[in-house]
Amino acid sequence: MTYNSFMFVGCGNMGGAMLDGWLAAGQPASTFTISDPYREDAPDGVTLVDKLPEKTFDAVLLGIKPHMLGDLADDIAKVIGPETVVFSVLAGTQLETLDEHFPSSAARVRVMPNLAVKIGKAPLALVESGLDEAGRKRATEFFSGIGSCEWLPDESQFDLVTALSGSGPGFVYRFIDALASGAAAQGLDEAQAQRLAVQMVEGAAALAAQSEHSPAELARRVASPGGMTQKGLDVLDENNALKSLVENCLVAARDRGAEMAKEARRKG
Numbered sequence: 001m002t003y004n005s006f007m008f009v010g011c012g013n014m015g016g017a018m019l020d021g022w023l024a025a026g027q028p029a030s031t032f033t034i035s036d037p038y039r040e041d042a043p044d045g046v047t048l049v050d051k052l053p054e055k056t057f058d059a060v061l062l063g064i065k066p067h068m069l070g071d072l073a074d075d076i077a078k079v080i081g082p083e084t085v086v087f088s089v090l091a092g093t094q095l096e097t098l099d100e101h102f103p104s105s106a107a108r109v110r111v112m113p114n115l116a117v118k119i120g121k122a123p124l125a126l127v128e129s130g131l132d133e134a135g136r137k138r139a140t141e142f143f144s145g146i147g148s149c150e151w152l153p154d155e156s157q158f159d160l161v162t163a164l165s166g167s168g169p170g171f172v173y174r175f176i177d178a179l180a181s182g183a184a185a186q187g188l189d190e191a192q193a194q195r196l197a198v199q200m201v202e203g204a205a206a207l208a209a210q211s212e213h214s215p216a217e218l219a220r221r222v223a224s225p226g227g228m229t230q231k232g233l234d235v236l237d238e239n240n241a242l243k244s245l246v247e248n249c250l251v252a253a254r255d256r257g258a259e260m261a262k263e264a265r266r267k268g
């Protein structure tokens with residue numbers, strides 16, 4: 001199921017990755033329009049406009065930076081009619097803010113993707129205001145082309161989910177980089193260390209996704225008693241070092257979401 005006319009307002013890293021993902025999943029290019037003044041081109045068949053047209057769309061996806069919404073909302077409202085579903089990937093921008101800016105839309109949906117939408121492998125957290133059952137089904141089918149949908153019952157954990165699955169790739173890339181640079185510091189060729197680290201994480205994640213065992217159990221299975229892995233895990237586990245570092249990282253990212261929500265309300 002699709003939206004016959006789908007507008008991206010802002011199509012940079014995130015919007016662009018979503019568009020690439022939908023095109024790769026077989027969505028017709030002709031259904032997509034991009035409004036992004038800094039974009040010079042669009043994929044074949046996708047319409048690029050230099051200002052918002054005088055017509056409404058079935059769906060509008062906000063892919064701008066969160067702090068821009070207050071200034072742009074009145075202009076964006078021109079492409080939103082009573083049938084339009086507004087999707088927002090804006091970190092920290094709450095449904096209440098979207099409801100205030102776009103009261104005449106059919107529904108507002110916060111979506112938290114990550115850059116893996118480009119290859120159809122992102123977790124997508126969604127929470128909505130105003131969607132009926134059919135609208136929810138349509139959104140689920142459409143977004144399933146670029147990842148797997150997880151609807152949340154309300155917004156209370158949305159910032160935490162953003163930290164986990166939206167920001168998460170950034171944290172994982174940092175860990176991969178630390179593995180590669182640690183091995184390089186110990187004498188391995190830098191490029192080879194990076195290749196090994198990336199392939200190892202790709203395979204480990206794919207296996208965890210298929211496995212009947214939890215990640216904790218899988219770690220236990222890698223570590224032979226008295227062997228090498230256990231010695232390494234002991235370093236990560238000493239004083240709960242890795243777990244508390246990662247929890248602090250998630251909390252810091254989550255709490256920034258609440259600050260951004262306040263900033264967005266002030267600008268609205």
Ligand SMILES: NC(=O)C1=CN([C@@H]2O[C@H](COP(=O)(O)OP(=O)(O)OC[C@H]3O[C@@H](n4cnc5c(N)ncnc54)[C@H](O)[C@@H]3O)[C@@H](O)[C@H]2O)C=CC1
Nearest residue numbers: 010011012013014035036038063064065066089090091166
């Ligand atoms: N980058 C990521 O991994 C993720 C980003 N997000 C959210 O995605 C949104 C966009 O982030 P990125 O794509 O990373 O930033 P970005 O800077 O790459 O994209 C923003 C786009 O907005 C465009 N833009 C600027 N002024 C505009 C205007 N007046 N009208 C239309 N477009 C305009 C820019 O040219 C740019 O292409 C943010 O709200 C962020 O919270 C959410 C999840 C993950």
Ligand SMILES: O=C(O)[C@@H]1CCC=N1
Nearest residue numbers: 091162163166167168
């Ligand atoms: O850093 C940010 O604010 C956004 C949210 C998730 C990923 N990027």
